[in-house]
Structure formats: structure tokens, C-alpha cells
Amino acid sequence: MKTGHVTLLFTSDEHGYLQPAARLQREVKEARQANPNGTLLLSSGDVFEGSAETGVLGLNGSRDLMARAGYGAMTLGNHDFDRGTAVVKEWVRKAPCKVLVSNVVDTEKNAPLENTRPSHLFELNGVKVGLVGVTTPETMVINPKEQMAGLNITDPVASVQRELAQLKAQGAQVVGVISHLGLPADRRLAESVPGLDFILGGHTHDALEQPEQVGKTLIAHPGCFRNSMGRFDFSVEPGNEGIRNFQYHLIKANDQAPGVGGVTRYLKRTAHEVNVAMNEPVGNLSHEYRTDPNTLGDDMESLLSHASVEASGVDVVMMNQKTIRAGLPSGQVTKRDVFNAFPFDNRLVTVNMKASEVAEIYKESLRRLDQSSLTACGRFVLAGDRENQQTTLVENVPRAEFEADRSRFGPLMGHLETYTDTVACAVDPDRELKVGTSDYLVGGGLGYFKAGMANIVRDLGTLREVVQGYIQHATAL
Ligand SMILES: [Zn+2]
Secondary structure, three states: OOOOEEEEEEEOOOOOOOOOHHHHHHHHHHHHHHOOOOEEEEEOOOOOOOOHHHHHHOHHHHHHHHHHHOOOEEOOOHHHHOOOHHHHHHHHHOOOOEEEOOOEEEOOOOEEOOOOEOEEEEEEOOEEEEEEEEEOOOHHHHOOHHHHOOEEEOOHHHHHHHHHHHHHHOOOOEEEEEEEOOHHHHHHHHHHOOOOOEEEEOOOOOEOOOOEEEOOEEEEOEOOOOOEEEEEEEEOOOOOOOOEEEEEEEEEHHHOOOOOOHHHHHHHHHHHHHHHHHOOEEEEEOOOEOOOOOOOOOHHHHHHHHHHHHHHOOOEEOOEHHHOOOOEOOEEEEHHHHHHHOOOOOEEEEEEEEHHHHHHHHHHHHHHOOOOOEOOOEOEEEEEEOOOOEEEEEEEEEHHHHHHOHHHOOOEOHHHOOOOOEEEEEOOOOOEEEEEEEHHHHOOHHHOOOOOOOOEEEEEEEHHHHHHHHHHHHHHO
């Protein structure tokens, strides 16, 4: 390979999915054979959390795989903080590669997180390539406060600007970013920091067939779950700066034959353990449950609501839609299916709240109307009157129950009386409701529950356990 040729391979948002690596590793191996001194394998974060494989193997699964695959550097994603400060610190201490992150601050030491570095100057086939890592400051809002104790995430533009200047001063001919900011924020970063040659990004799970160009910066996103990997080749003239003759491919795991070598042997060895634990049947479902992150009130949200009510007897179920990551099949359901649907370790908890507080949270959710909105199904829902900008919490009461004793319920909301089997009644704002939600939301995740707003009354186990119980019960009927 000619001096000056650089090959970057990169994945992002692997979320602990290991098996597809067997199909990507051949490409990694061939790239290294062709360009032994100029090839680097990178990750843009969210590496370990969210798969059945992690459920069985723990963090070691991702760590061992990444070490065998020969990753050179990674940055941290928001989900890498899911298990709290101690676990993220342990991960970086035992990390399988360099951890580059320029905007995470250890607030106790007022210094970068220990065992990470903001950036690194790589020497690849005679080219000085500077790489900066950066992660989304939204993590501070997305995650419960307790999980982020002792940490702060600062403005990525400022930290990338700072590192860019330092890398240039050290003689970097090319400077790029491994970013867990998401595609829209990567575009803004490229606009704000004009000297960047490329951004290899993740977080939004976009699989771009070709890079976008903003100014002179190329932005590439390789997709998620190791279903695909980006390959970015370019050359740099000796003594010059900037990229020439770039080529880009999005390599899809499905199109590749499994490779041979350490990664494949490792995956074969661990697959058995994972399969034994995860192929176990849970029960049967009479139809398929679909999910769509852009639709509020889909099948899976209603399944989770019903399962939560059955487990806890609550009046209202409030969950964030993104806690659900996949649908469930018709027929036999395995532990793996449930794990894929609920890959995070969120727990069903109950809290007592006034109806007015519940209504406020629903209003905020409606105001956002995005992927951070909450599920809204069940007996208590927020009814809106768009014309008058009025919203009221209403109780959907089965008609027979209502007719039997009207005095038990609030005033009938006339305009909703068109349903045949339920009627909507206004709820007294001071009425105390039993709310089923997740420890994640009560802890302040996504910013709905303010500190001290509600105390957990009961903890009913992980959402996976709750849904498994529901499916088992439904199967036995
Ligand atoms: Zn992410």
C-alpha cells in the first residue's frame, strides 16, 4: 500500500450485539493485510448496553470481542453511562482500546474522566491523523441524575475546537472526530468547527450509504447493532494537510461470509452459553405485537401497559416509549425476544401522585411529541381541546361501571361520549392516583420527574420480568 493511504473502519451503537462481528471481521482482516500500518478500527459509542448477549456475558462480552477484533479507539455513548458512574469508570479502566472523549468531566477532580483522553494523534502509514472523541451532553438530561453522579458533559463544539487546535499544533495532517452526538448535531458541529476533515458518528442509528458533506467536512454514520460497518479510505500527500481521493463503503454484515480467526472462534464459544440462556420459551402470543418509535400508543406500548397493570394494579402507566426496542412475534416467544424488546434493565415501580401532577407530566409529554414522549394508554389519559388549548386528565370508565353508580365518577366529558363501551369522566385534580412507571423516569430520566416529586412505593422487577410474567399468564389461560 502506498505511503499516505489510510483506511478507517468504524462501527457505532453496537449495543452489545456480538454475533454479526463474525461477518464483518473478514473485511477488517483484509484491510489490515492490504494496509498493515495504515488501518484503524473505531467505535462511536453505545458499545455494550442493550443485547441478550450482554444479558448473559455481561460487559466482558463486548470487551473480549473488541479486544479480539483489534479496535484502536472508541468514544463513549449515552448508554455507556446506563449502569452509573462506577461501571463506566470500570469500563474505561479495563477498556479494550483507547477511550477518546473530550467533553466528559470528572467534577470531583475537575479533570477529564480518568483513563480516557480527549484526543490522540495516530501515525497511520506515514500520516499524522488526529482523532477527537465527543459524546452527547443530552446524556445529562436523558439519564437519571444518580447515574451521572460526579460527572458533567460539556459543550462538544468548545472541546472539539480546543482539541483541533492542539492536534494541529502537534503536526496533525488530518483531524477527525469520533462522535456520539447524532447526525443533526454532527452537522452543526461541522458548521461550527470548519477545520475538521471528517466526523464518524453514531447515536441516531443512521446507516448512510455515502457521507454527507458540510463545508469541507465529511460526515459518515455506519448504522447500529454491527449490522453494518463504515469503511473510509483516503490518502494524504507527504508534508501536506487534508484528505485526497476519498472512497467510502457501507459494508453490510448480511452480505458477507463469516470469517475465520479469533473473533469467530470467540463467538462460537460464547454462542452456546447465550443460546442456552436465551432460547428458552416464555409462552405464546396469539398475534404479533408491532412497535414504531414514531407512533404513540402502538401494540407494544399497550402490551407493556397491560402487563404493568396486571403486575401492580395501578391506575396509570407512564413509560417512555424508547424503553421498547423491538416488537414480539406471534406464536412462541423466547427470552431472547423479550430481551430484544426490553434490552435495558429498567424496573417497574409504583408511586402515588395527585391527578394534577400526572396531568402536568402528560402535558409536557404532549408538548414534546417526539421520541422522548411517554406512552399514553390505559384508563387515565390526557384529553385535549386544541381549539381552547385546554387539556384535562380523564378517566375512561367502562360504561356498565359508570351506569351502575355515576356518583363515583367525575363529570362526564360530553364530547368524548361517542365511544360505545367506555365513557370519559373528568378527574378531580386532587385525587391521588397509583402510577406505574420506571425507576428510570422517577430518577429524573428525560426530565419529567423533578427531584422529590414522588417516592417509590413498590418495585416489581425489571420490565422484562413483568412482560414475561404477563405472557406466561396469557399462555396459561
Ligand atoms: Zn446513543
